[in-house]
Amino acid sequence: MKITKFKIVTKNKTYPIIIGNNIIKRIDKYLSSEIKNCKKISLIIDNNIPKKNIYEIQKSLRKYSIFITYIKTNEKIKSILTVEKIVDNLLNKNFHRNDCIIALGGGILGDIAAFSASIIKRGIKFVNIPTTLLAQVDSSIGGKTGVNSKYGKNLIGTFYQPDLVLSDISILRSLPKKEVICGYAEILKHSLILNKKLFMWLLNNGNKIINLKNDTLMQKAIHASCKIKAKIITKDENENNLRAILNFGHTFAHAFETTSKFPKIINHGEAVLMGMICALEFAYQNKLLKHQELMMVKKHYRELNLQSDIKKYFKKKDINKIIKYMKSDKKNFNENINLVLLKKIGNKPTLIDFSKNKLKVFLVDKFS
Numbered sequence: 282m283k284i285t286k287f288k289i290v291t292k293n294k295t296y297p298i299i300i301g302n303n304i305i306k307r308i309d310k311y312l313s314s315e316i317k318n319c320k321k322i323s324l325i326i327d328n329n330i331p332k333k334n335i336y337e338i339q340k341s342l343r344k345y346s347i348f349i350t351y352i353k354t355n356e357k358i359k360s361i362l363t364v365e366k367i368v369d370n371l372l373n374k375n376f377h378r379n380d381c382i383i384a385l386g387g388g389i390l391g392d393i394a395a396f397s398a399s400i401i402k403r404g405i406k407f408v409n410i411p412t413t414l415l416a417q418v419d420s421s422i423g424g425k426t427g428v429n430s431k432y433g434k435n436l437i438g439t440f441y442q443p444d445l446v447l448s449d450i451s452i453l454r455s456l457p458k459k460e461v462i463c464g465y466a467e468i469l470k471h472s473l474i475l476n477k478k479l480f481m482w483l484l485n486n487g488n489k490i491i492n493l494k495n496d497t498l499m500q501k502a503i504h505a506s507c508k509i510k511a512k513i514i515t516k517d518e519n520e521n522n523l524r525a526i527l528n529f530g531h532t533f534a535h536a537f538e539t540t541s542k543f544p545k546i547i548n549h550g551e552a553v554l555m556g557m558i559c560a561l562e563f564a565y566q567n568k569l570l571k572h573q574e575l576m577m578v579k580k581h582y583r584e585l586n587l588q589s590d591i592k593k594y595f596k597k598k599d600i601n602k603i604i605k606y607m608k609s610d611k612k613n614f615n616e617n618i619n620l621v622l623l624k625k626i627g628n629k630p631t632l633i634d635f636s637k638n639k640l641k642v643f644l645v646d647k648f649s
Contacts, residue, residue, distance in 0.1 A: 285504045289511045291518045294442040300503055302450045309341045315445045316406050318379040321346045323371055325394045327354045327386030331455055354390050359429045367397040381406035387413035388420035396426035399441035408445045414464025417448040418506040423514040433609050434535050440519050450496050463550025465491050468502050471509040474529050477627025479505050487585050526630045529621040530557030536606035540599055551588045558589045563643055564622040574626050597648045604637050
């Protein structure tokens, strides 16, 4: 299988995304070409990563001084406290601005490591090796870092572009199906907001992708999804306007996650899948989206058995809490709730604000 490589160009940085099979074995080659004068590396690793992969990376990086930190990853540790421990450790080891943090894990760990890199001496080098499909197609690209607070998800953070992203298909084979579906939710989202051709391709190949039946199809899906996100962040690095469309389904999703106390009940992908269906139904209800387009997406959900029913996780009494967290979304600038809504599959969505009462009526109706 050929390696896919393309560059993301922003005002602040240009960096490559490399997608391929078993590429972590050659990380030293990519690192030496992209990061000059690096001597020390902090490897921040999710403790679920197979030892074989860790050994391969250590072997490839033997010419560097390596310091390893293992993190038991969950939403609870995505906090300022965790970041403070990482920063203190690296300052104690006298890391310089040419030295590097390498994150080996999913989106949570990548967000923590990137945020830490962005604030150590006002920015040290950062390499992301995303090990989940979700991280490969979403959080590893674009430079958004962050941790959670008691007020909601990702409300504390920075914009900090990585110096290199390596997405290795081989690492995905160890993922449970639930985690693969989590990433598929973002691939599907990207197709819905900007590429109908990709959406139609997913209708035919989605089942093989979520069941890890074909590495070539997986690489093609990751590449296509990354290109869509890259196109958006190149035009709007700091989420001033266009980048908001990447939040399609996420205003609902983040509220679902926070209401359910994060992945104790539902994971991010399941929340996004339910959030997108809610956003599509709400758009249809408000005469923005045609019934035929809504039915096409719902049919795809049914065929792949993707999560869409919020009644499985929530009760009517949870609605006020869901609305409360929707109101705290960072896209809101007044008392209303801003939603990214689709008018047509593959066409850029629109950001429209609605009163919380209108959203409440919609959610109450879902429990009828």
